[in-house]
Amino acid sequence: MDYLEFKIKCLEQFREILIAELSMIGFNSFLETEEGIDAYTLESDFDRTAFDEVMDQYKVDAEITLEEGIMPKVNWNEEWEKNYDPIAVDDLVYVRASFHPSKPEFKHEIVINPKMSFGTGHHATTFQMLRNQGQIDHQGKRVLDVGSGTGILAVMAHLLGASEVEAFDIDDWCVDNGNENFDLNGLTTRMELGTIREVNPKGEFDIVLANINKNVLLDEMNIYGDLLKNDGFLLLSGFYTQDIEDLNECATPLGLELIAQQSKDNWAALILQKKA
Known part of the structure; x- marks a missing residue:
C-alpha cells in the first residue's frame, strides 16, 4: 500500500x-x-x-x-538517520535510534528505528504518554497498547516490568516496524494488524494505552472500559486540551474516573482509573 x-x-x-x-x-x-x-x-x-x-x-x-x-x-532508515534526533523524557527514558550512542544515566532506554511509523516520542502526545506511564506501576501487570505505531509505548511497558504486553495497529507498515522495534528492545510479543474490534483482545487488562485521535477514542471508549480490571488504568492522548471535557463526559458513565491530566503544546494526556 x-x-x-x-x-x-x-x-x-x-x-x-x-x-x-x-x-x-x-x-x-x-x-x-x-x-x-x-x-x-x-x-x-x-x-x-x-x-x-x-x-x-x-x-x-x-x-x-x-x-x-x-x-x-521503501526502507526509510537512511532518511531517518539524517533527520532523527534522540529525545529525553525527564530522567525516565532516553529514546534513540540504533545509530545513536547509549546514555546509561537514564532509568530506561528505548531504541526506535521509526521508518514511516508514527510515535517516536517527539510528538507531544507520545512524550506525555511515556511520562504518564512512568507514574503507573507496571510491575507484573497485563498491558494493552491500542494503535501502537512504532511500538514505543509497548516497549516502555515492558521496560517498566509488565508481565504481558499486547499491541496492534491498523497499518501494516506500523506492524512491520513495530515488530522490528520489539526485537531491538527484547520483546518477544508480536504486534497484530487490525482495529480493536478486529483483533478482539481478551480482557482483563491492568493498563490500557491509547494514543489515537479524539473520534476513535470516543468510539472505542466503552471497549477500553470493558477490557480493564477494576482499579485498572486507562492512559489517553491524541487530542487537544479543549477536547478533555468531551473525553471525560464519555468516560465517566463507564466508571472511568479522571485522576490526572496534563498538556504540552496544546495536546492533552489523561490518566483515568476504572472504579467498581
Whole structure:
C-alpha cells in the first residue's frame, strides 16, 4: 500500500501546528526538514477536502508552498538517520535510534528505528504518554497498547516490568516496524494488524494505552472500559486540551474516573482509573 507524500515548505513557527492539524485528519508520519515538513498518509486514509481546508487556513500566515507525490514502500532508515534526533523524557527514558550512542544515566532506554511509523516520542502526545506511564506501576501487570505505531509505548511497558504486553495497529507498515522495534528492545510479543474490534483482545487488562485521535477514542471508549480490571488504568492522548471535557463526559458513565491530566503544546494526556 503506497503513501501519499506532501512536501510542505512553511515558516518554522508553524511546523508543530501543521503536524498537529494534519495528524487530526489521518496523517501518521512526519519528517521535519530545513524548509518545513514532509507529511505522509496512506492513500486509503487521505481526505482531500480536509487537507485543502488545513492548507487554505494557514497558507498565507505560514507562507506555505506544497509539492505532492507518491512514496512507494521503501526502507526509510537512511532518511531517518539524517533527520532523527534522540529525545529525553525527564530522567525516565532516553529514546534513540540504533545509530545513536547509549546514555546509561537514564532509568530506561528505548531504541526506535521509526521508518514511516508514527510515535517516536517527539510528538507531544507520545512524550506525555511515556511520562504518564512512568507514574503507573507496571510491575507484573497485563498491558494493552491500542494503535501502537512504532511500538514505543509497548516497549516502555515492558521496560517498566509488565508481565504481558499486547499491541496492534491498523497499518501494516506500523506492524512491520513495530515488530522490528520489539526485537531491538527484547520483546518477544508480536504486534497484530487490525482495529480493536478486529483483533478482539481478551480482557482483563491492568493498563490500557491509547494514543489515537479524539473520534476513535470516543468510539472505542466503552471497549477500553470493558477490557480493564477494576482499579485498572486507562492512559489517553491524541487530542487537544479543549477536547478533555468531551473525553471525560464519555468516560465517566463507564466508571472511568479522571485522576490526572496534563498538556504540552496544546495536546492533552489523561490518566483515568476504572472504579467498581
